[in-house]
Each structure stands twice: as C-alpha cells, then as structure tokens.
Amino acid sequence: MIFVIGGAYQGKKEFVKKEFHINEQEILDGEYCNYEELLQAKAICGLERLIYRRMKEEIDVYTFIDTWLKENKDLIIICNEIGSGLVPVDAFERKYREMVGRIGCLVAGYAKEVYRVQYGIATKIKENKKNDQEIKESAIIKVYLIRHSITKGNLEKRFIGSTDESLCEEGIALAKEKKLPFVCKVYVSPLKRCQETANILYPNHETAVISGLRETDFGDFEYKNYEELKGNKDYQKWIDSNAMSGFPNGESMEDTNRRVEDTFLHIIKDAVKHQYDSIAIVTHGGTIMSIMTLFAKEKRSYHDWLAKNCEGFLLEIDGGSACYQ
Incomplete structure (x- = not known):
C-alpha cells in the first residue's frame, strides 16, 4: 500500500500517475465510488471526501476504512491534509477533521511507503524495506x-x-x-x-x-x-x-x-x-x-x-x- 498526502492542488495525482504508471481512468474519486469499486481499485484520490460522505451517511467510518484496507492491500491512496488552520466552529466539521487525522494514521500504519507532495515535489517520509514476516x-x-x-x-x-x-x-x-x-x-x-x-x-x-x-x-x-x-x-x-x-x-x-x-x-x-x-x-x-x-x-x-x-x-x-x- 502507498499513501500520498499533501495540501490541495499540490500535484499529488500527477505524481502518482507518473511515478507508478497509473492512468486517469484507474484512479477512483472518493466522493462517488462504491464499496465494490474500492475493493478492486488500483488507486483512489480524495480519501478525505470518502470519509466526509460516509460520515454524512452515519456509517462507522473507521471500521469501514479499516475493513477496506485489509481487503485491498495493494492500493495507492491520495489524501488532502485538512488538519491545519483554524478549528472549525461547526461540531460536525470538527469531528470530520479529527476523523481524517485518525484515519490518516491508520492508513500510514498499513502503508509500506508514504509520500508528501508540495508544489509538485514529492518527499518520501516512510519506506518499509522489510518483508511481511520481518515486520511481524x-x-x-x-x-x-x-x-x-x-x-x-x-x-x-x-x-x-x-x-x-x-x-x-x-x-x-x-x-x-x-x-x-x-x-x-x-x-x-x-x-x-x-x-x-x-x-x-x-x-x-x-x-x-x-x-x-x-x-x-x-x-x-x-x-x-x-x-x-x-x-x-x-x-x-x-x-x-x-x-x-x-x-x-x-x-x-x-x-x-x-x-x-x-x-x-x-x-x-x-x-x-x-x-x-x-x-x-x-x-x-x-x-x-x-x-x-x-x-x-x-x-x-x-x-x-x-x-x-x-x-x-x-x-x-x-x-x-x-x-x-
């Protein structure tokens, strides 16, 4: 699993397409995809939008994401960082921002590689060279x-x-x-x-x-x-x-x-x-x-x-x- 994070419009999707040879049609949009598509996906852009949608549907988002990640371990996930700036006044927005952070920690834990992209420049911030048995x-x-x-x-x-x-x-x-x-x-x-x-x-x-x-x-x-x-x-x-x-x-x-x-x-x-x-x-x-x-x-x-x-x-x-x- 590969996790790519960064601010909005920083070139995350372009980095994924170029670095991992993924075309536009193979990248799902987190705002619209269904669970069956998630299980088969090569890549998803907008993890934060998927979280927002599921929270609005009053789904147990953390369990939903964790179950999905265990079923699709070769996924590339792109997520906007939304935790900086002023704390939202709206209670749902505060809960949403916290959930994105918590799920980001979950995904980073599963991922073998994590990249942060800023102004089109990618920095690898996690690389796990051990195999699964060595990790265990x-x-x-x-x-x-x-x-x-x-x-x-x-x-x-x-x-x-x-x-x-x-x-x-x-x-x-x-x-x-x-x-x-x-x-x-x-x-x-x-x-x-x-x-x-x-x-x-x-x-x-x-x-x-x-x-x-x-x-x-x-x-x-x-x-x-x-x-x-x-x-x-x-x-x-x-x-x-x-x-x-x-x-x-x-x-x-x-x-x-x-x-x-x-x-x-x-x-x-x-x-x-x-x-x-x-x-x-x-x-x-x-x-x-x-x-x-x-x-x-x-x-x-x-x-x-x-x-x-x-x-x-x-x-x-x-x-x-x-x-x-």
Whole structure:
C-alpha cells in the first residue's frame, strides 16, 4: 500500500500517475465510488471526501476504512491534509477533521511507503524495506490496559464480578474527562460497564468484544460489601489468605489467571496478525491485575497492580517473541 498526502492542488495525482504508471481512468474519486469499486481499485484520490460522505451517511467510518484496507492491500491512496488552520466552529466539521487525522494514521500504519507532495515535489517520509514476516517478527505493540469507569456498586465498595451493571452518572462524567492516545483497535469485556466506558473513550473505533476479559466470578461474595460479609467464615478465610484463596462457589485464582492468560495471548496474536502497533483493552480491575502479574517486566504482588476506575497501565509487548506466535 502507498499513501500520498499533501495540501490541495499540490500535484499529488500527477505524481502518482507518473511515478507508478497509473492512468486517469484507474484512479477512483472518493466522493462517488462504491464499496465494490474500492475493493478492486488500483488507486483512489480524495480519501478525505470518502470519509466526509460516509460520515454524512452515519456509517462507522473507521471500521469501514479499516475493513477496506485489509481487503485491498495493494492500493495507492491520495489524501488532502485538512488538519491545519483554524478549528472549525461547526461540531460536525470538527469531528470530520479529527476523523481524517485518525484515519490518516491508520492508513500510514498499513502503508509500506508514504509520500508528501508540495508544489509538485514529492518527499518520501516512510519506506518499509522489510518483508511481511520481518515486520511481524519485529513488532513492538503498545497495550493500554484500562479499567472501566465508576458504577453504583463501586461507590458502595461491593464485589462486582458477574453482575452486569451500567456506569453511574459519576462514571460517565469521569470517562468523558479522559483523553487517551490513539490506538488501532479496542478489545473490550462483554459487560456493560466496560462497553460503555470503551464507547466514551474510543468513539468510532473498531471494537472486539472478548468473553475472556470478563471479571472474576466472586461466587457467594457477589455484589456484597464488607458490612454485609463481616463475620462470614468464608470471608474471614479469604482475608486470612491475603485475598488469594478464591471465592466460594466462584472462580479460583488459578482458573482466573489461566483464562486471562489465554485471552491475552489470543489478543496479542490478533494484533500481530494485523500489524497493530497500539491497542487498548478495556476490562476489569481483577483482569488487569492478572495480566500485569503474568506479563509485566516489573514484578509486583498481585494486589499492587490494582488500577483506579478509568485508569490503568501501559505494557509494551514484543510481538516477535515466540510466545505470541
């Protein structure tokens, strides 16, 4: 894939025609082409117009573009840069400009070569001489582990495992305050509190719901707090074990760690396969503690990896490591 960017009327299309021996009839116009044409195209001019049209049609543009790029990997894409200048007053125009920037990052990530054209002069700003296998084996993947935002049960300090409750007002407000780095894909627990958090933090992102990211099953302790459990013999036994003995009629620590380890390896393999260099995992406190205990280079005790609501940790994973192949 080749990506050509620059301001309007700077000679991008002429550069593509001359450099890559493409004629005018082989270059689609992003304002008018349909999906079937995109799948067969050699080149497209006006990626920003395609994005605008799809946003007006209320399509999930990011997922649409990502799916298209995976199906047509030998494409030449031409795009006007629109991110400079004054910030638009209109809300849709601001969202559109942001989306063009985000999708530009996505395309540049897939592209083996990226050119910027100014006044008819092309400058190569990315060249990937490695083959696909070498890229796969050298990939470092940034993994943002994010705990869901606040729920009513969190405020009441309850064990919230399998209970599928939504964010409370405080949780929605907290998530809206956060500004997180761009990622290529978001993996999320199937429970509402995580999906709602992911939708606020990463709107218009490709999202995969992964069952194995669910919270620990707290069994007899589910949705109870200290006031309701104090004096309970099983609860005291759990306290005496430094909270490591598992939960009566729920999941053991061994079962939780095994499930989480298998799930995390599955996610990393998917990221390596699609050459993602950054992903987010929106999940639960217990799931994050298991991942960090198992995979972080820094060694801490399990409970030292507890993240606050809507916070978490960054892992850098070597996608070329044998354990992820």
